[in-house]
Amino acid sequence: MASSLNKRDHCEVAIIGGGPAGSLSAIHLARAGFKVVLFEKSVGPTERVCGEFLSHEALPLLREVGLDPVALGAKEITGFHLHGPTQTATMRLPHRAVGLSRTLLDEELLRIADKAGVDVRRGVRVADILEGLDDVGGSILLSTTVGETRASRVIVATGKSDFRALNERVGRDHSFVGFKMHVRLKPSAASRIGSSCDLFVFDGGYGGLTPVGDGVFDLCFLVDKKTLRGLATDWDSMTAWIGRSNWTASHLLDGAKPLSKNFTSIGVLPYGFLRRDLAPSGVFFVGDQMAVIPSLTGEGMTIALMTARRAVSAMIEDVGDERRLRFAPESAREYQRSVRAGLRQQVDAALALHALFKSPRLVDMTIYALRAFPALFEKAYRSTRCHLLETSPTKRLGARLTSWPKRARSAQIASN
Secondary structure (H helix, E strand, C coil): CCCCCCCEEEEEEEEECCCHHHHHHHHHHHHCCCCEEEEECCCCCCCCCCCCEECCCCHHHHHHCCCCCCCCCCEEEEEEEEECCCCEEEEEEEEEEEECCHHHHHHHHHHHHHHHCCEEEECCCEEEEEECCCCCCCCEEEEECCEEEEEEEEEECCCCCCCCCCCCCCCCECCEEEEEEEEECCHHHHHHHCCEEEEEEECCEEEEEEEEECCEEEEEEEEEHHHHCCCCCCHHHHHHHHHHHCHHHHHHHCCCEECCCCCEEECCCCECCECCCCCCCCEEECHHHCECCCHHHCCHHHHHHHHHHHHHHHHEEEECCEEEECCHHHHHHHHHHHHHHHHHHHHHHHHHHHHHCCCHHHHHHHHHHHHHCCHHHHHHHHHCCCCCCCCCCCCCHHHHHHHCCCCCCCCCCCCC
């Protein structure tokens, strides 16, 4: 991967962040012939606080760029177990999903981006935007830890981390801290979960187990900040707390072997955030920088991938046989308005479920209702699915992106 950086250089599109949203947008832009620089602050594989659940809607977006999750080691998920303190419900997912390690997914997408011609710069942090945000149609100057880069457009794909040069996100619920660790369950527990993902509630939080490898599961959970003040955050203390108020979780985690010394954690989770303020000229926010849906839906990575695809579509226009960047203010703001409208109902529905999961007793009552009326699960599931590409004004997006030949480097770039 490219790592050199002049004191000041230029690109057509700069992407801040090398997670799924940043990498996917970079791949499509590079294959369309644009000069793309992607900045990723980590120098190598990094664990992320993520449930590692890829829903049915996300899979075609990955295969479109040449990534086959199953070939990469993803585990098929066809069922869902919901565990209250004393009750359990078993449902079948309406569509097949998979569980895949974020480390494997992120690194493979970065490899594909590099192969597509993206200038991937690892270990480089974008510190600030020096100029260009107030210039209609002007370029944007980024300050990084190793120099400066001027770009015609910028995609902000920093995931759960705020890019403070522009703003801090404000959600509707900031009360949880997220934890994540890969674990190897004992054979009886792994067999009990099978090809399902398990969601459980406990006093002060909720979490889940997702299969991501042979006998390996992603344990990802939230703990209310008030509850966390009285807890130690080591493996024994956290799993004991979870098991104390959830009988099934205690049995699933009994005898489990943690595969790292400490939990990966994150304290900034602005659930319910949906970007309202109009984006600066030429800036596109994708993934968690555009919307933060509660983790229990498993739609976080789908939203990341779909917003990336939608941003690329909004950014580019066809002029005869050429492609060029659309007028900056118009394209960025049109993208943001349409994505906000397309995600509002899903985020609201997810927040309602998130509020329910704050009360373990209510979850037990919900499980009784799900047993009596199984269709309630499918209705709740579908209400939180992301359909951004289905509602896109450019429904032929997939055909456009995959049919674009590599444009000649001599092609004129629109200065606006």
